Amino acid sequence: MKLIAAMSGGVDSAVAAARAKEAGHDVIGVHLALSKNPQKYRSGARGCCTVEDSHDARRAADVIGIPFYIWDMSDEFHSNVVENFLAEYARGNTPNPCLRCNEKIKFEAVLDRAQAMGFDGVVTGHYAQTRESKDGKLLYRAVDPAKDQSYVLAVLNRDQVQGAYFPLGDTVKDDVRLEADRRGLSVANKPDSHDICFVPSGNNASWLRERLGSTAGDIVDESGNKLGEHQGAYTYTVGQRKGLGITTPTASGEPRYVLRIEPVTNTVVVGEHNSLAVHDVTGERPIWCGPAPEIAHSYEGFLQVRAHGQPLHCTYSWDGTEVKAQLLDPLFGLAAGQAMVMYDGDRVVGSATVKSTS
Amino acid sequence: MQRVYLDHAATTPMVAEAISALVDQSAKLGNPSSLHTSGREVRKDVEEAREAIAKFAECAPSEIIFTGSGTEANNAAIKGLFWSARESNPKRKVIVTSPFEHHAVMDPIDWLAVHEGAEVVHVGVSSDGVVDLDDVKRIIEARADEIALISIMHSNNEIGTVQPISEIVQIASEKQIAVHSDAVQSFGKVEFSFKNLGLTAATLSAHKIGGPLGIGILILKRGLEITPVLHGGGQERDIRSGTLNAPAIVSFAAAVKKVHSEFLERNNRVRHLKESLKATLNEKVSDIRFNGRSENSLPGILNVTFPGAPGDALLLLLDAENISTSTGSACSAGVAQPSHVLLSLGLSERDAKSSLRFSLGHTSTDSDVAYLGSVIGKVVERARAAGLK
Numbered sequence: 001m002k003l004i005a006a007m008s009g010g011v012d013s014a015v016a017a018a019r020a021k022e023a024g025h026d027v028i029g030v031h032l033a034l035s036k037n038p039q040k041y042r043s044g045a046r047g048c049c050t051v052e053d054s055h056d057a058r059r060a061a062d063v064i065g066i067p068f069y070i071w072d073m074s075d076e077f078h079s080n081v082v083e084n085f086l087a088e089y090a091r092g093n094t095p096n097p098c099l100r101c102n103e104k105i106k107f108e109a110v111l112d113r114a115q116a117m118g119f120d121g122v123v124t125g126h127y128a129q130t131r132e133s134k135d136g137k138l139l140y141r142a143v144d145p146a147k148d149q150s151y152v153l154a155v156l157n158r159d160q161v162q163g164a165y166f167p168l169g170d171t172v173k174d175d176v177r178l179e180a181d182r183r184g185l186s187v188a189n190k191p192d193s194h195d196i197c198f199v200p201s202g203n204n205a206s207w208l209r210e211r212l213g214s215t216a217g218d219i220v221d222e223s224g225n226k227l228g229e230h231q232g233a234y235t236y237t238v239g240q241r242k243g244l245g246i247t248t249p250t251a252s253g254e255p256r257y258v259l260r261i262e263p264v265t266n267t268v269v270v271g272e273h274n275s276l277a278v279h280d281v282t283g284e285r286p287i288w289c290g291p292a293p294e295i296a297h298s299y300e301g302f303l304q305v306r307a308h309g310q311p312l313h314c315t316y317s318w319d320g321t322e323v324k325a326q327l328l329d330p331l332f333g334l335a336a337g338q339a340m341v342m343y344d345g346d347r348v349v350g351s352a353t354v355k356s357t358s
Numbered sequence: 359m360q361r362v363y364l365d366h367a368a369t370t371p372m373v374a375e376a377i378s379a380l381v382d383q384s385a386k387l388g389n390p391s392s393l394h395t396s397g398r399e400v401r402k403d404v405e406e407a408r409e410a411i412a413k414f415a416e417c418a419p420s421e422i423i424f425t426g427s428g429t430e431a432n433n434a435a436i437k438g439l440f441w442s443a444r445e446s447n448p449k450r451k452v453i454v455t456s457p458f459e460h461h462a463v464m465d466p467i468d469w470l471a472v473h474e475g476a477e478v479v480h481v482g483v484s485s486d487g488v489v490d491l492d493d494v495k496r497i498i499e500a501r502a503d504e505i506a507l508i509s510i511m512h513s514n515n516e517i518g519t520v521q522p523i524s525e526i527v528q529i530a531s532e533k534q535i536a537v538h539s540d541a542v543q544s545f546g547k548v549e550f551s552f553k554n555l556g557l558t559a560a561t562l563s564a565h566k567i568g569g570p571l572g573i574g575i576l577i578l579k580r581g582l583e584i585t586p587v588l589h590g591g592g593q594e595r596d597i598r599s600g601t602l603n604a605p606a607i608v609s610f611a612a613a614v615k616k617v618h619s620e621f622l623e624r625n626n627r628v629r630h631l632k633e634s635l636k637a638t639l640n641e642k643v644s645d646i647r648f649n650g651r652s653e654n655s656l657p658g659i660l661n662v663t664f665p666g667a668p669g670d671a672l673l674l675l676l677d678a679e680n681i682s683t684s685t686g687s688a689c690s691a692g693v694a695q696p697s698h699v700l701l702s703l704g705l706s707e708r709d710a711k712s713s714l715r716f717s718l719g720h721t722s723t724d725s726d727v728a729y730l731g732s733v734i735g736k737v738v739e740r741a742r743a744a745g746l747k
């Protein structure tokens with residue numbers, strides 16, 4: 001097959017490209033330039049987007065022995081990922097930009113372009129697996145639970161899954177590093193990236209404050225009593241306990257947690273841990289990674305709401321518009337805008353954007 | 359299969375004579391600035407090379423200053439002429455230039471604007487890629503006393519148009535204004551005579567004509583002293599310090615002699631190939647446009663807009679077919695920026711980003727063009743499907 005390997009300059013995508021080449025595919029390495037003004041050097045735990053990273057990707061391609069190019073996706077990235085991230089925060093939601101990037105950049109803009117140019121698909125270093133079935137390729141968790149990235153890939157629709165190649169899904173990270181070293185890839189010991197790549201400082205709150213301004217507002221309890229003030233509601237996360245700066249204790253002496261953010265009134269609502277309990281989750285704009293579930297049919301499966309969160313037993317169904325999941329045991333703290341991902345065992349069924357919880 | 363190389367304007371294969379000269383000279387011991395026999399012997403080789411190149415460039419040997427690259431020669435000329443002019447008269451801070459210079463001219467000028475208070479004035483250019491002489495006249499008449507220098511390329515590296523340097527020098531010389539011209543693409547391809555043009559300074563480079571990388575020339579009018587960029591041992595009229603790169607210099611001269619000996623034959627053949635490339639593209643691909651006028655142009659450069667087909671996709675697909683081309687000058691390659699040259703001709707950003715430069719050279723053949731013709735239709739179709747973002 002003819003494949004485009006998206007190479008960030010990190011160890012995973014380098015080994016993924018090498019494996020695809022070794023499997024006999026015709027592979028071309030592409031580094032995505034996602035910033036108009038990339039910084040020269042990596043700093044902190046960022047794993048892509050600097051000139052140094054594109055150099056690392058180029059050197060990995062040299063070692064693997066594949067052609068290498070840089071594709072400028074900075075406009076698409078800015079409008080689809082960065083602006084969306086800001087807009088969602090301004091709306092009081094908690095978006096995950098990595099999902100958005102996979103959906104709109106790596107497996108939409110890049111895959112579409114690759115296919116138009118005569119390539120069969122896109123190889124990435126994500127930890128996830130695909131398996132052939134009578135319904136085409138289906139998406140599964142990686143074997144390494146600690147690195148599994150199926151959550152952030154659950155935004156791929158069925159067609160996108162057909163064009164996605166994840167050569168690392170059957171391997172644990174430590175072995176990928178050893179393999180990189182064995183293959184002579186200089187990125188073998190490059191640190192993992194953790195933070196959001198376009199927030200260079202790693203400090204989301206101050207990055208958001210710089211761009212969205214800081215409008216002070218009230219911190220209130222569930223009955224609407226003012227308990228304190230905040231300097232910008234979007235710097236709070238549902239479930240957050242620390243840094244609320246509230247001096248009056250609760251009647252029971254329990255600590256307070258952020259329950260929700262109300263952007264219209266610029267209010268942060270806090271309450272006791274019990275109030276964070278979520279039994280039912282409603283999501284909108286579902287994306288099905290394989291065949292869509294039957295409408296109004298109830299399925300047993302698992303729900304995951306964070307990239308490395310626990311899979312939780314649930315039943316789920318959809319009515320053609322909204323997805324509803326009922327949890328067997330409650331989860332604590334879930335914000336609108338987060339992605340809910342449904343699993344059938346290890347298979348990723350699909351995802352939806354959390355609209356409301358109860 | 360063998361690679362079809364259509365990027366001779368980026369760099370061109372070294373000629374055999376230049377390779378052997380480089381290798382042979384590398385085996386010779388001696389710093390050309392040393393006073394003993396070993397040094398003198400290498401110095402003799404360097405001076406013979408200087409004379410050979412001067413003969414072909416039609417300048418005095420003493421007007422040749424060897425540098426490490428064309429970029430360095432441009433920096434030395436532009437910064438040196440600017441600093442010297444400003445020192446003699448603080449009012450002289452204006453640099454007149456074209457909007458489609460190579461980065462090696464544009465960027466030192468921008469640097470002077472940011473750091474040294476230079477004011478940059480761009481002359482107008484026509485949509486077919488030629489400097490507007492009336493505009494040059496107007497600017498010189500209006501600001502003669504403030505102009506530190508004029509720097510306009512002899513021919514454009516992306517579209518191949520030859521500029522009216524002789525006329526510009528004539529207008530400028532009436533007001534005693536220094537004119538520098540980057541002749542890196544012209545030298546060896548079209549007639550270039552430093553003496554006949556009457557320039558103050560010009561830039562040449564070896565690797566564009568079959569010589570080695572890492573050697574350039576600043577031709578600087580005899581007797582003119584300019585402020586150096588590099589300070590050190592005082593080589594090259596105190597304008598470019600640094601040990602002379604004798605092997606590269608001797609190899610440069612060997613390439614020059616080779617070009618000299620077959621100048622007309624080589625360039626007519628290349629021009630003929632370009633015409634055949636143009637006809638092939640017209641035949642195989644619909645709706646294309648050629649950028650820059652074809653009369654009075656470099657023999658080997660053909661710049662083509664393929665509307666709707668991103669240049670970086672074209673480059674990748676051609677590369678996969680074993681054909682090397684360029685989306686612009688090699689320096690801005692990497693992340694594809696729209697060419698400032700094409701933008702200055704009035705192309706939209708979309709069209710500028712859907713353009714490719716094919717450049718032919720001394721090793722190009724009919725079969726190169728035929729092979730390109732056999733794949734270009736499919737390549738453009740796919741690139742157009744990939745579309746512009």
